[in-house]
Amino acid sequence: MKRFAILTEINDCNYGAQLQGFALAAILRTLGAEVEQLNFWYRPYNKALWGTLAKRKTLSGQIFQFLSLAYRLKSLSDAQAWLKRSLRSKSFLESHIPLSIHTYHSYKDLESFPENLYDGIVVGSDQIWNPEHMGVPNPFLVRNLPLSVPRFAYAASIGVPSIPAARKEEYSSALKHFTAISLREHSNVSEIQTYTSYPVTNVLDPTLLLDRQAWEKLCFLDFPSPVQSTETCIYWLGAPQHLIPLARDFAPCHIYTEPSFLRHRENHHSIHSILDNMNGVQYHPDAGPLQFLRALYHTKAIVTDSYHALLFAANLQKPCTFVSGSATWREKMSIRINDFISQYTEGFPLCTIEAIQAPTTIPLSEAFSKAKKNSLKWLETTLGLKHPPKNTPSIPKLHFP
DSSP states (O other), rough: OOOOOEEEEOOSOOOHHHHHHHHHHHHHTTTTEEEEEEOOOOOOOEEEEEEEOOOSHHHHHHHHHHHHHHHHHHHHHHHHHHHHHHHHHHHHHHHHEEEEEEEESSGGGGGGTTTTTOOEEOOOSTTTOOOOSSSSOOGGGGSSSOTTTTEEEEOOOSSSSSOOOGGGHHHHHTOOOOOOOESSGGGGHHHHTHHHHHHHHOOOGGGGSSSSHHHHHHHSSSSOOOOOSSEEEEESSSSHHHGGHHHHOSSSSEEEEOGGGGGGGTTTEEEEHHHTSSSTTEEEEEEOHHHHHHHHHHOOOEESHHHHHHHHHHHHHHOOEEEEEEEEGGGGGHHHHHHHHHHHBOOOOBBBBOOOOOOBOBBHHHHHHHHHHHHHHEEEHHTTTTOOTTTOSSOOOOOOO
């Protein structure tokens, strides 16, 4: 059995990052590989997830983490939400993702990568190659690994129209050493192709490679699946002030946001208190990846400005309203949104906050089914994997020791 290391941005309080990391590991296992996610801390000490004193699991450590967050954020409710979310995120990582025993705390730590322990390293997915999101040097280009280590990229995302001139040398010198490269967005394929002599392929985000039944098994691993909800799920990452009218329009609803929204105020009232006093509205700033995924699975419809929430709406076949232009800082997200919609749907409509549309089911095209088969084939062929025996369950074993 071949063994691969996966390097992606999973050590973060980010639903999409953790769920795509889980999906890539799970699908490689269904294809017959043994995998480990490198326990890599991209941001210094990963304080957002692991706390000021790093990996403190003791009660006193959690209390210290809470107090330090409250002091830094100047808010008890914000600190409480961050602590709950980080604990739930850590629990998901440690229970459902096969993490390496060794922790890599920095880019330099990757130099100690054990080249003889794996058959190669797979980087991806999500925005690991975004030159604006990742610092210099970008660790997900793995320039400081021994050249003897085979390098593969699955569904890597650039996140911008092109690599800036100041970063081209860094990217070109690293990517020429990759054995195979696949990208999530088709719009970046032609440029990245100039950096390597191997064919660059367009593939699906790994969350789309697991079907509804596999996600259902993860959602309800420890208890029965509930009856379908009659409420809407709103997952919002844009401007906080838009949440209140959205909540009024779509109540009864459950709302999921970043804990930082708790600091936002409207007419001298916290957004939390406003939402808590609205009939039919439940606000969850402290949910972990599993709580978020269960909400998407359980809801009758999804309202969002998030890329991965859109993908789950499509995969789970939930009616969806996608709001574009939700904030100026999220404008570049339109690249991956438009790429997915233009390639794999039959004209799914986007809307703006000024003209909200009713949720509709995302009409996936034949191109989506073909892309899913091709993406699985790319992994199987490129990594030299074989399908498991016929008596092996098609749904992956979702709980890792």
